[in-house]
Amino acid sequence: MKKDTKVVRAGLNKKRNAGAVNTPVVRTSTVLYENVAAMRDASDRVLKKREKVLYYGRRGTATHWTLQEAITELAGGADTVLTPSGLSACTVAILGCVKTGDHILVTDSAYEPTRSFCDGFLKNLGVETTYFDPLIGAGIAALLKPNTKLVFCESPGSLTFEIQDIPAIAAAAHAKGAKVAVDNTWASPLFCQPLALGADLSIEAGTKYIVGHSDALIGTITGTADAIVGVQKASGLLGISVSADDAYLATRGLRTLAVRLRQHQQNALIVARWLQAQPDVKRVLYPALPEDPGHALWKRDFSGASGLMGVVMKASSEPALAALIDDMEIFGLGFSWGGFESLISPVIPLRTAAPWTEPQPGFRLHIGLEDTADLIADLEKGLARFRQSLK
Numbered sequence: 001m002k003k004d005t006k007v008v009r010a011g012l013n014k015k016r017n018a019g020a021v022n023t024p025v026v027r028t029s030t031v032l033y034e035n036v037a038a039m040r041d042a043s044d045r046v047l048k049k050r051e052k053v054l055y056y057g058r059r060g061t062a063t064h065w066t067l068q069e070a071i072t073e074l075a076g077g078a079d080t081v082l083t084p085s086g087l088s089a090c091t092v093a094i095l096g097c098v099k100t101g102d103h104i105l106v107t108d109s110a111y112e113p114t115r116s117f118c119d120g121f122l123k124n125l126g127v128e129t130t131y132f133d134p135l136i137g138a139g140i141a142a143l144l145k146p147n148t149k150l151v152f153c154e155s156p157g158s159l160t161f162e163i164q165d166i167p168a169i170a171a172a173a174h175a176k177g178a179k180v181a182v183d184n185t186w187a188s189p190l191f192c193q194p195l196a197l198g199a200d201l202s203i204e205a206g207t208k209y210i211v212g213h214s215d216a217l218i219g220t221i222t223g224t225a226d227a228i229v230g231v232q233k234a235s236g237l238l239g240i241s242v243s244a245d246d247a248y249l250a251t252r253g254l255r256t257l258a259v260r261l262r263q264h265q266q267n268a269l270i271v272a273r274w275l276q277a278q279p280d281v282k283r284v285l286y287p288a289l290p291e292d293p294g295h296a297l298w299k300r301d302f303s304g305a306s307g308l309m310g311v312v313m314k315a316s317s318e319p320a321l322a323a324l325i326d327d328m329e330i331f332g333l334g335f336s337w338g339g340f341e342s343l344i345s346p347v348i349p350l351r352t353a354a355p356w357t358e359p360q361p362g363f364r365l366h367i368g369l370e371d372t373a374d375l376i377a378d379l380e381k382g383l384a385r386f387r388q389s390l391k
């Protein structure tokens, strides 16, 4: 089946859905058993054999299984663990791979809360983190230590948009017995499958494009048969659980992912090209542009681009950027991205391994599904305010 068909059909199960097209919301905590033998049997099937049968609400219901199976199929993995946010998908994936005394490598372009987790929680756990240049590729071999258990990538980085060479990183990591996890939120499983590129775990902040409507938080971790076991254990021990309502919203969003992403991509390319032609703009960070340094790797490893991009100005200042952003009419100012609407936010990347030398602050745009003429008109007025303020 082609990807668009998979997005529509993956995880659907007529029997499970009692005739409904979408799996209904199955909410429960307690599940009642006929007798002790039935209860023991369910424990055995869920905890030991990892079968998807109703056991206790925290372990999932049909609503969760539909989403898990759909994402597993799209990402090309063995199974998927759901988490209550994209950030918890990053942290649970890491916790599924490490123990006290281990070392991990994390891309310098990682989403800041992922870094904070490594610098705080992991450090307290006795797990050491080293940040690496996102463009390191096969050079990662030099940073792998005997106790390195995981290389954590985010490609492209959601602030600076470098594309990482996942096949080269995975080959080097596997040669030394380390696993590779990729935060694949920008591309979604539709436009990139990190597991097919050699990664062991593929992470999505489903909050973004999968939910697609800015009204629910969820995370997914899909792994190879070998790698997902540790993540399943970590998630079970931590008591990680996702509400059936949010799993339902994610599955519902998923069904229109292909059409939405095509439009995000089309709109983003129009806006990116327009921005490139503006005299105050130094660079547009968007790997689908042929001028982007990551374009060749993007073409090799991705089948599309989403709506998130960075903008670097030739000269900038905090007040000038505030003048640009504060009076936008269509672009909203807010955290997150991946919904149907356009967003803008100031950006100052936090780097420790590979300095970000572009003029700061820049800004990040999420290009939504509005008409690009309206988006460009909004940006045009914003850039005029920026120029005026910078004078």
Ligand SMILES: Cc1ncc(COP(=O)(O)O)c(C=O)c1O
Pocket: 085, 086, 087, 088, 090, 111, 154, 158, 183, 185, 186, 205, 206, 207, 208, 217, 218, 219, 336, 337
């Ligand atoms: C790349 C990336 N990963 C993970 C997350 C975390 O997702 P959530 O907000 O659902 O915790 C974000 C959120 O902005 C993100 O940009």
